[in-house]
Amino acid sequence: MKKGAVIGSIGIIIIAIIIISFNSEEITTEEIITTEENWNGEGRIQIDKEEYLLGEKVFVNILDLEPDEKGKLHVFRPLNSTHDTEYMTIPYDGSKSSTQYKYFQPRLFEYYKICTVDDIVGEWRIEMKEMGESDIYFEVLNDYLIDEEDHMWDVEKKRWDNKC
Numbered sequence: 001m002k003k004g005a006v007i008g009s010i011g012i013i014i015i016a017i018i019i020i021s022f023n024s025e026e027i028t029t030e031e032i033i034t035t036e037e038n039w040n041g042e043g044r045i046q047i048d049k050e051e052y053l054l055g056e057k058v059f060v061n062i063l064d065l066e067p068d069e070k071g072k073l074h075v076f077r078p079l080n081s082t083h084d085t086e087y088m089t090i091p092y093d094g095s096k097s098s099t100q101y102k103y104f105q106p107r108l109f110e111y112y113k114i115c116t117v118d119d120i121v122g123e124w125r126i127e128m129k130e131m132g133e134s135d136i137y138f139e140v141l142n143d144y145l146i147d148e149e150d151h152m153w154d155v156e157k158k159r160w161d162n163k164c
């Protein structure tokens with residue numbers, strides 16, 4: 001009976017040491033700055049990259065909102081080589097939080113007549129009328145998130161087949 005109690009106590013001590021060692025890792029200021037430097041955008045609106053593959057999400061940070069700031073970011077997709085059209089809006093409300101994290105995923109929508117990959121590939125734009133910020137531009141590439149060697153290749157390819 002005593003032998004079981006000793007083994008149990010040793011097990012608890014080992015688990016406690018493991019938990020403490022995992023929780024003791026700290027992020028330095030240098031690591032945070034490096035991460036933030038990779039964001040696209042110089043104002044209060046930033047996105048995580050400048051180029052996206054089909055299937056990737058676009059992460060949007062809305063920073064330094066005042067409590068009375070409320071509005072929508074307007075996301076535009078390419079219509080042709082000279083024009084774009086509104087794809088969606090992203091609401092923000094400074095009374096809820098001064099920093100807000102949003103995301104969206106460019107994809108096909110039969111209802112909105114976004115039928116083929118050609119309707120998504122190209123230069124996109126995020127417009128911030130209410131905030132007076134410069135527009136942010138990014139590119140959706142005609143390439144897939146997964147490669148041909150991945151076992152999900154056929155499923156991913158089919159996801160981007162003509163929807164209309």
